[in-house]
Amino acid sequence: MLTRLFSWSIALASIAAAPAVMAEDGYDLWLRYPKAEGTALSTLSSHATSIAIAAQGDTAKVARDELIRGLGKMTGVNPTVAGTPQAGSIWLATPATDPALASQPVKLDGLGDEGYLIRTVTVNGNPVTLIAANREIGLLYGAFHYLRLAQGGGSLDRIDIRSTPKIKLRLLNHWDNLDRTVERGYAGQSIWDWWRLPEWKGPRYTDYARANASLGINGTVLNNVNAKPESLTAPYIAKAAALADVFRPYGIKVYLSARWSTPVELGELKTADPLDPQVAAWWKAKADEIYKAIPDFGGFLVKANSEGQPGPQDYKRNHAEGANMLAAALKPHGGIVMWRAFVYAHDNPDDRAKQAYADFKPLDGQFADNVLVQVKNGAIDFQPREPFHPLFGAMPKTPLMMEFQITKEYLGQSTNLTYLGTLFQETLESDTYAKGKGSTVAKVIDGSLDGHKLTGIAGVANIGVDRDWSGSIFNQADWYAFGRLAWDPELGAEGIAREWAALTFSPDRRIVDPVVRMMMGSREAAVNYMTPLGLAHIMSVYGHYGPGPWVDTLDRPEWNPVYYHRADAQGIGFDRTATGSNAIAQYAPEIARRLAKVSTTPENELLWWHHVGWDQKLSSGETLWDSLVHHYDQGVAYVQGMRQQWAALRPYVDADRFKQTETFLMMQEQDARLWRNACIAYFQSISKRPLPAGAAAPEHPLEWYKALKWPYNPGQP
Numbered sequence: 001m002l003t004r005l006f007s008w009s010i011a012l013a014s015i016a017a018a019p020a021v022m023a024e025d026g027y028d029l030w031l032r033y034p035k036a037e038g039t040a041l042s043t044l045s046s047h048a049t050s051i052a053i054a055a056q057g058d059t060a061k062v063a064r065d066e067l068i069r070g071l072g073k074m075t076g077v078n079p080t081v082a083g084t085p086q087a088g089s090i091w092l093a094t095p096a097t098d099p100a101l102a103s104q105p106v107k108l109d110g111l112g113d114e115g116y117l118i119r120t121v122t123v124n125g126n127p128v129t130l131i132a133a134n135r136e137i138g139l140l141y142g143a144f145h146y147l148r149l150a151q152g153g154g155s156l157d158r159i160d161i162r163s164t165p166k167i168k169l170r171l172l173n174h175w176d177n178l179d180r181t182v183e184r185g186y187a188g189q190s191i192w193d194w195w196r197l198p199e200w201k202g203p204r205y206t207d208y209a210r211a212n213a214s215l216g217i218n219g220t221v222l223n224n225v226n227a228k229p230e231s232l233t234a235p236y237i238a239k240a241a242a243l244a245d246v247f248r249p250y251g252i253k254v255y256l257s258a259r260w261s262t263p264v265e266l267g268e269l270k271t272a273d274p275l276d277p278q279v280a281a282w283w284k285a286k287a288d289e290i291y292k293a294i295p296d297f298g299g300f301l302v303k304a305n306s307e308g309q310p311g312p313q314d315y316k317r318n319h320a321e322g323a324n325m326l327a328a329a330l331k332p333h334g335g336i337v338m339w340r341a342f343v344y345a346h347d348n349p350d351d352r353a354k355q356a357y358a359d360f361k362p363l364d365g366q367f368a369d370n371v372l373v374q375v376k377n378g379a380i381d382f383q384p385r386e387p388f389h390p391l392f393g394a395m396p397k398t399p400l401m402m403e404f405q406i407t408k409e410y411l412g413q414s415t416n417l418t419y420l421g422t423l424f425q426e427t428l429e430s431d432t433y434a435k436g437k438g439s440t441v442a443k444v445i446d447g448s449l450d451g452h453k454l455t456g457i458a459g460v461a462n463i464g465v466d467r468d469w470s471g472s473i474f475n476q477a478d479w480y481a482f483g484r485l486a487w488d489p490e491l492g493a494e495g496i497a498r499e500w501a502a503l504t505f506s507p508d509r510r511i512v513d514p515v516v517r518m519m520m521g522s523r524e525a526a527v528n529y530m531t532p533l534g535l536a537h538i539m540s541v542y543g544h545y546g547p548g549p550w551v552d553t554l555d556r557p558e559w560n561p562v563y564y565h566r567a568d569a570q571g572i573g574f575d576r577t578a579t580g581s582n583a584i585a586q587y588a589p590e591i592a593r594r595l596a597k598v599s600t601t602p603e604n605e606l607l608w609w610h611h612v613g614w615d616q617k618l619s620s621g622e623t624l625w626d627s628l629v630h631h632y633d634q635g636v637a638y639v640q641g642m643r644q645q646w647a648a649l650r651p652y653v654d655a656d657r658f659k660q661t662e663t664f665l666m667m668q669e670q671d672a673r674l675w676r677n678a679c680i681a682y683f684q685s686i687s688k689r690p691l692p693a694g695a696a697a698p699e700h701p702l703e704w705y706k707a708l709k710w711p712y713n714p715g716q717p
């Protein structure tokens with residue numbers, strides 16, 4: 001089994017011809033624009049010698065400057081800027097500023113406000129690369145797309161591309177606090193230097209905007225969902241406004257998380273009851289104040305009645321009543337509310353995985369038209385693997401917004417290489433069967449399944465002040481993948497990984513192929529060495545880092561790993577069928593039927609849905625216990641394989657980035673072994689089964705693992 005899932009081919013033979021590489025620290029992300037050589041250089045030098053641009057707005061200037069920067073760095077010569085296109089021009093054109101566009105064989109209908117086309121056209125007999133869009137922001141997105149192509153080193157001769165985003169709101173959610181700590185942040189402090197804002201606007205803000213715009217991200221929630229009331233006071237509104245000014249040319253709107261009880265905590269009201277007219281008036285005045293400072297403010301993100309946060313239920317009002325009151329305050333300004341469905345209550349004895357559905361499903365159709373309900377990808381909490389959230393497909397009258405976690409709270413945090421593109425893809429392509437086969441989660445959130453125009457997707461950011469932004473070079477890929485999938489949720493994770501690897505390292509296939517291979521299996525490896533076969537939430541109490549399947553002492557039952565795995569003398573897993581919590585009934589009948597039986601449940605979700613006997617035979621012919629142990633071993637073996645793959649890439653990657661990844665992979669192998677050994681030691685103490693032949697015994701007794709502590713884990717609230 002080990003060899004079946006694990007076959008690496010290491011191309012050592014090609015090392016002799018390795019290119020020279022310069023030291024890099026990762027700050028430039030995927031916008032490195034390395035100096036082109038050979039045919040790539042001659043192609044660029046003939047196709048991109050000048051930029052023709054008539055549009056004069058701030059966004060057009062940003063597009064022009066990015067092309068100058070990118071092409072200048074790649075060719076060594078800055079392109080000239082002209083009013084009209086000539087041979088070798090990149091012509092950035094909108095209908096409003098370029099009447100000559102009308103005579104070109106291109107149609108801008110259907111591109112909307114943000115779409116663009118890139119096409120090789122002829123102007124006065126000369127070939128010109130046209131980037132056309134209805135609005136300047138489309139020009140910027142088109143310019144970034146062109147630069148992606150140019151960095152790829154391919155042909156630029158007959159380009160014919162049209163692209164429009166499938167999702168309207170493509171947002172990062174920062175869980176950043178006002179003191180610059182970042183909840184679940186593993187890349188250093190918050191990039192928002194609140195203390196020195198609004199006056200000091202450091203250059204990182206612009207580079208942040210560039211990076212996001214290069215992916216099509218068009219909004220950012222600046223502060224933690226566990227929000228402080230001060231975020232909505234005048235000084236902090238001014239600070240947010242300063243950031244909004246930096247981001248505006250890049251098409252990025254600013255949003256804020258709003259704490260439900262803000263008016264009470266600021267001492268301005270005695271109640272936060274959404275049906276109290278005074279409360280509604282307070283929020284209306286607050287919205288007016290914000291829009292005075294930030295005319296294009298996006299709106300509020302709200303975590304209410306969840307994990308101790310206040311909310312409308314404190315006043316016996318439901319989530320829709322709360323959301324709609326805020327929505328009414330924002331509506332005159334065109335703002336929206338993103339109301340999170342991440343709720344579960346300490347006094348609710350029902351399966352945690354069922355509680356959000358139970359609260360929200362009955363409210364379908366009751367939300368105002370500028371409210372989106374923001375739903376995490378799975379029903380519990382950003383686990384290495386979770387089945388898709390049952391609300392997807394269950395609320396056809398409400399726009400549901402996806403919430404992914406880009407920061408890797410449960411997937412090895414900053415040091416583990418666990419590419420999330422495959423996790424995102426797995427959720428997006430899951431079939432809800434809401435309207436028959438093919439009703440994928442992607443179609444729910446892009447609005448096409450139920451005809452919603454207001455659509456959204458959010459990613460909890462993995463960004464901090466670390467030089468490489470995300471805590472590691474490979475974590476940048478998760479930010480990248482999120483942005484690309486937000487633009488088009490049907491793009492595949494593998495294609496995105498290829499693109500990212502080419503931009504981040506080099507288009508040379510000797511690098512791209514092995515890097516992509518490492519990335520594509522890496523998340524499954526983490527599933528295997530942490531929570532195989534559908535296990536979930538068995539992380540330690542130390543910031544969810546490291547194993548803690550034995551933990552049973554936390555205040556709330558559903559915070560304890562033992563609540564999730566339910567291992568006992570007979571077997572392991574959470575029975576969510578009719579004999580258990582019956583969570584399967586929250587899914588379409590096609591799915592529920594399949595999940596009702598062990599034999600028809602996908603093996604990678606088995607213990608999520610069923611309590612399975614240790615000796616039960618799985619489809620592989622192995623017993624559950626043997627299979628569990630083998631999965632742990634496969635996870636460790638994959639990481640060893642990544643280390644070998646990476647070692648072979650030394651000649652192709654600059655020393656600093658090589659060393660970081662080499663070291664982090666070494667740390668990941670330690671983590672993986674620890675997970676494997678600790679979990680096997682613990683589960684064996686319950687299963688009382690011998691290890692399958694060939695499996696090594698854990699290095700230490702169970703008590704040794706139980707005694708491990710990770711104090712000061714970053715990102716702990």
Ligand code: BDP
Pocket residue numbers: 183184225226303342381382409717
């Ligand atoms: C959990 C995190 C916690 C967040 C919460 C949320 O552990 O820090 O506040 O989700 O999403 O994943 O609100």
